[in-house]
Amino acid sequence: MRRFLVLLFIFSAHAQSQQTAQNLFSHYQSALYQIRIIELESGNKSSIGSGFQIDQQGNILTNYHVVSEYVFTPEKYRIEYLSNDGSNGTLALINFDVVNDLALVRKTSTTENEDTFNIANELPGQGETIYSLGNPHDLGMIVVPGTFNGIKKNSFYQRIHFTGAINPGMSGGPVVNALGEVVGVNVATAGNQIGFLIPLNKVQRLAAKHQDEILAIDQFKNNIQQQLMANQAEIITQLQNTTWQKSSLGEASVPTKIGEFLSCWGDSNTNDNEALFLSVENRCRLDEQIFLNGGLRTGGIELEFEWLSGKELGQHRFYSLYSKSLVGAGAGNMATKTDVTNYQCEHNKVINIHQVNSKTILCLRAYKEFDGLYDVLFIGATLDHDQQGLISHFTLAGVAKDSALSFTKQFMDAVAWQ
Amino acid sequence: MAIVLELLSRKNIPLKHYKFEQDYVCVGRDFNNDLRLDDPYVCPSHMLVAIDPESGLLMVNDCQSTNGIKINNKFVTQATLSPNDVIKIGRTHLRIIDTKAPLPRAMPLSELEENLNWLNKAFLAVCLSFLCISYLLLSEYIDSVKEFKLIAVLPAQLGQLALFSLWPLSFAILAKVVKKESHIVNQINLTLLITLVFYVLSLLQKIVVFNVNPGAWFAFIEFVIFGILLSGFIWLSLFIAFHQATKRRNIIALSLSFLILAPLFTFGFLNTGEFDSSPNYDATLLAPAYNFTKAFETEKFIDNSQRLFSKLDKMKKD
Numbered sequence: 001m002r003r004f005l006v007l008l009f010i011f012s013a014h015a016q017s018q019q020t021a022q023n024l025f026s027h028y029q030s031a032l033y034q035i036r037i038i039e040l041e042s043g044n045k046s047s048i049g050s051g052f053q054i055d056q057q058g059n060i061l062t063n064y065h066v067v068s069e070y071v072f073t074p075e076k077y078r079i080e081y082l083s084n085d086g087s088n089g090t091l092a093l094i095n096f097d098v099v100n101d102l103a104l105v106r107k108t109s110t111t112e113n114e115d116t117f118n119i120a121n122e123l124p125g126q127g128e129t130i131y132s133l134g135n136p137h138d139l140g141m142i143v144v145p146g147t148f149n150g151i152k153k154n155s156f157y158q159r160i161h162f163t164g165a166i167n168p169g170m171s172g173g174p175v176v177n178a179l180g181e182v183v184g185v186n187v188a189t190a191g192n193q194i195g196f197l198i199p200l201n202k203v204q205r206l207a208a209k210h211q212d213e214i215l216a217i218d219q220f221k222n223n224i225q226q227q228l229m230a231n232q233a234e235i236i237t238q239l240q241n242t243t244w245q246k247s248s249l250g251e252a253s254v255p256t257k258i259g260e261f262l263s264c265w266g267d268s269n270t271n272d273n274e275a276l277f278l279s280v281e282n283r284c285r286l287d288e289q290i291f292l293n294g295g296l297r298t299g300g301i302e303l304e305f306e307w308l309s310g311k312e313l314g315q316h317r318f319y320s321l322y323s324k325s326l327v328g329a330g331a332g333n334m335a336t337k338t339d340v341t342n343y344q345c346e347h348n349k350v351i352n353i354h355q356v357n358s359k360t361i362l363c364l365r366a367y368k369e370f371d372g373l374y375d376v377l378f379i380g381a382t383l384d385h386d387q388q389g390l391i392s393h394f395t396l397a398g399v400a401k402d403s404a405l406s407f408t409k410q411f412m413d414a415v416a417w418q
Numbered sequence: 419m420a421i422v423l424e425l426l427s428r429k430n431i432p433l434k435h436y437k438f439e440q441d442y443v444c445v446g447r448d449f450n451n452d453l454r455l456d457d458p459y460v461c462p463s464h465m466l467v468a469i470d471p472e473s474g475l476l477m478v479n480d481c482q483s484t485n486g487i488k489i490n491n492k493f494v495t496q497a498t499l500s501p502n503d504v505i506k507i508g509r510t511h512l513r514i515i516d517t518k519a520p521l522p523r524a525m526p527l528s529e530l531e532e533n534l535n536w537l538n539k540a541f542l543a544v545c546l547s548f549l550c551i552s553y554l555l556l557s558e559y560i561d562s563v564k565e566f567k568l569i570a571v572l573p574a575q576l577g578q579l580a581l582f583s584l585w586p587l588s589f590a591i592l593a594k595v596v597k598k599e600s601h602i603v604n605q606i607n608l609t610l611l612i613t614l615v616f617y618v619l620s621l622l623q624k625i626v627v628f629n630v631n632p633g634a635w636f637a638f639i640e641f642v643i644f645g646i647l648l649s650g651f652i653w654l655s656l657f658i659a660f661h662q663a664t665k666r667r668n669i670i671a672l673s674l675s676f677l678i679l680a681p682l683f684t685f686g687f688l689n690t691g692e693f694d695s696s697p698n699y700d701a702t703l704l705a706p707a708y709n710f711t712k713a714f715e716t717e718k719f720i721d722n723s724q725r726l727f728s729k730l731d732k733m734k735k736d
Contacts, residue, residue: 274564315705316560326701335695341733343697346723347631349713357713359628362723363697366730374730381703389703401727405720412716 024131024180025143028052031115033081034135035062035091035105035172037069040076050134050141050173051081051105052117052182058107059210061203062172063187064096065291067103071096071224072293074217079105084141092214098224099157099231099290099299100202101187103172104209117174119207120181123160123200124148130177132162132195134170134186144170148183151199156235156261157288157299159196160184166195224292225370228398231290231299232373236396236403239301240410248418249282250307252356252382252390255414256282258303263287277310277321285332289397295336298373298398302332303411306391315386322381322389329379331365332395340365340375349383354416357383358392362408367398376404380412390415421467421476423453426511430504431596435515442468445507446481459485459508467514470498476514478505525661534658537604546610551579553617585609585655593659604658612651619643628704629711641683649675 031053036045049066053059060081070077070093079091089107096103124130125148132144146164162175166189175184175197184197215223244255256264264284269275283304290299308325310318331343345363352358358380367373376396382389392415396404421443424435436453443452448462455464461483470477480487480495488506489497499505501519505512536542554575559566586605594600623640626632653671656662662670714722 276563276565313563315707317562319703319705320560321563323701323703326703328696329699330696337693341730342694343699344726344729344733345697345699346719346726347700348719348722349629349631349709349711350716350719351713352716357709359703360719361699361701362719362726363699364723364726364730365697366727366734368734374727377697379699383703383706383709386705386707405723408723409716409720412719 024133024176025141028115028117028133028176028180029084029141031117032133032135032141032173033060033083034138034141035060035066036080036082036088037067038078038080040078045080046077048135048138048169049171050169050186052133052172052174053107053114054119054182054207055116055210056110056114057210058110058114059094059207060091060105060107061174061182061185061207062103062105063185063198064098064101064103065187066172067093067096067105068291068293071220074220081105081107093220094212095206095209095215096223097202097206098227098292100198100206101291102185102198102202102206104206104212106214117176118181119204120177120179120183120200124177124183126150128177130162130175130183132164132166132170132173132175132186132197134166134173136167136169138169146193146195152196154261154263155288156238156259156286157290158199158202159187159288160199162195162197163193164195165189165193221369225373228290228298228370228373229400232399232403235299235301236399236407240407244410244414246414246416249280249305250278250309250390251385251388251418252305252307253416253418254282254305254390254392255303255411256284256305258284261286262301262303276312277308277318279325280307281305289333292339295334296339297333297335298367298375300332300395300397302393302395304391304393306393307388308391309388311387313387318387318389322391325391326361326379326381329377329393331375331377331397333375333397335365335375338368340367343375343377350380350412352415353413356415356417358412358415359383360412364404370398372400373398374401374404375399376408378408378411380415382415384417420517421469422515422517423467424513424515426504426513428511430511430513432513441471442466444481445512455508455510457508457510460510461485464507465505473498474518475499476516478514483507530657534604534654537607537658538601539607540603543603543606543610546607546614547579550582550610550613551575553614554578582609582613589655589659596660598660601658605655608651608654608658612647616647619647624702625704625708625710627700628702628708631700637686641679641686645675645679648678 033051035049035051037047039046047069049062051060051062054061067079070079080088081091082088089109091105092108094104094106128148129145130148132146135141144164146162149161149163152159152161166186170186173186174182175186177183183200185203187198188196239259242259245257246253247256262284266282268280286301289297292298308322310321343363343365345361347361350358350360361379363377365375376399378394380392394411421438422435425433427433438452444466445451445453445455446462446464447455447460463481464483465487466479466481468477476499478487478497478499485508486493489503499514501516558571558575583606586609589605590600590602649671652674653667656667656671
């Protein structure tokens with residue numbers, strides 16, 4: 001009898017979840033939209049995403065990356081919505097948050113009674129079932145039930161970890177709790193049932209701007225620049241203010257744990273029996289980048305240390321290998337000719353405060369459309385040993401001059417011999 | 419009075435000359451002629467060359483030939499000749515030389531040619547080849563990260579040496595074609611010597627760049643030195659191969675160097691506008707034994723880096 005009760009309970013829980021999904025869909029489908037970016041020349045859609053209405057004034061929330069084409073070239077595109085009943089209309093851009101990949105758009109004409117989603121007051125509990133809504137691959141609106149797994153660890157750009165399938169086209173769709181209140185917004189997938197959502201507090205912050213006027217076209221880039229400026233200041237300050245935990249790599253002592261939000265990996269060539277040298281690598285990076293447009297990402301950080309030791313090689317052969325290891329460092333973020341200038345580099349031999357001699361290369365490139373933001377690429381190679389050396393390397397994407405220089409200085413002075 | 423007829427090639431290069439101690443010369447395909455030409459387009463009795471008894475000038479007369487006589491590409495039946503006129507009968511080119519006209523003075527013997535005699539030693543060629551192959555093998559050894567096997571890399575390096583010898587070989591063949599001495603040993607020695615100089619300079623360049631970290635202007639200096647080396651090399655190769663007037667040799671050497679240098683310059687210096695998503699930096703690292711200059715302090719490096727920002731902001735505006 002008891003077993004039967006348990007079974008019944010499980011069954012009813014499952015039935016309830018199905019019930020909720022059905023309810024949710026029928027109840028809210030009229031507040032769900034497909035967001036389409038229409039290319040003016042061809043008159044057809046060039047990209048799609050999902051969006052949801054949050055108030056009677058016709059404000060709709062979606063992802064920034066869904067409308068990014070319009071933000072960068074407003075003269076070539078317009079934004080449209082397609083509702084569940086097949087009606088469509090144009091949308092105006094009200095505001096956006098590039099760092100958290102959110103955009104607020106508004107219907108240019110509204111009817112008497114509009115369906116809306118309510119925004120929740122707090123995040124659900126760990127393991128609670130939540131429902132992702134959206135329009136994957138332009139197939140029609142669907143509901144995907146999944147589990148709330150808390151805020152992703154090791155991330156500077158906060159994301160909810162959602163166990164459930166999020167597919168292209170669902171971007172910008174809402175994720176709701178059993179009561180139908182929005183707790184997050186679909187943003188990305190890491191494959192196999194792992195999805196990422198923009199958490200509630202970021203959604204609330206942008207939704208609070210629903211009274212704003214329509215954003216003027218000439219303010220788009222300006223807004224992005226200000227948001228990126230503020231974000232880089234915060235991330236670099238956080239990085240510089242945490243104590244840099246040192247650990248040993250070969251004969252050097254290097255900062256391997258800088259900030260909680262970088263994920264770190266290690267590697268070495270000890271498995272290669274034929275190699276005449278030892279290479280030990282330690283690399284940390286920020287897993288997320290800020291999407292600006294199809295060809296431009298920013299906000300990334302990479303730190304890398306490599307210890308090379310070639311006792312069997314002799315100094316000339318070792319230094320030849322060492323030089324080759326320095327070749328070919330590239331940008332950590334994607335960017336095109338229209339976004340950034342070419343790199344300019346400064347080379348020199350530098351002795352740091354711990355008396356470590358290094359050949360030091362600092363390369364920078366500027367963002368053409370965002371004043372005062374630069375990509376930084378740094379390489380240092382120690383020159384103190386005949387057959388051993390430490391390569392230290394980092395890239396920062398989209399930082400201001402002060403951040404670039406002060407971080408570089410701190411990084412250069414962080415390397416020491418044991 | 420003598421008449422001298424010079425037989426020329428199609429390109430008017432002298433092939434053979436005939437001297438006749440008489441006042442007239444008959445030219446044709448017939449064996450009765452003074453000068454018999456084996457050319458099917460020449461009539462049995464084609465042309466008469468004579469000295470005008472009154473003026474003493476040379477004259478040609480057409481003997482009613484089928485194809486006529488052309489002087490400097492113009493048909494004539496009778497004409498007085500001036501020096502350097504090229505006469506064409508049938509397909510044969512001739513020049514008729516006035517033995518009274520004075521010849522230019524002899525060219526002075528070149529000091530340089532005497533001074534280059536030491537290049538003409540086979541032993542030197544052997545030594546230089548040995549040096550070159552040693553350098554190639556050594557740099558191959560230094561560049562290797564895996565176990566070094568001499569037998570495995572030797573063929574490739576010998577091949578490279580053979581490739582280098584294409585240049586002296588082609589000059590030797592060209593010299594032979596224009597009936598001069600080939601001077602193959604001199605040419606090989608010159609090529610190997612220049613190659614070695616080039617190797618030494620490139621090693622020096624590495625050491626200088628690593629120690630001084632000069633700006634972009636240094637690449638220009640390197641290019642100029644390379645240009646001077648290259649044009650000097652071409653000039654000397656020509657000097658050894660052919661007996662040319664200095665002006666002609668200068669022009670050939672300069673234009674050949676220009677042909678080689680112009681594309682290099684275009685790619686290296688004018689191509690900076692192309693977008694490159696990776697930085698272009700100097701990765702040379704040398705062992706402590708080659709590290710001669712003092713290092714900057716971190717503070718100074720950061721200060722120097724400030725100028726990158728103004729450079730970038732300027733680039734952005736362009």
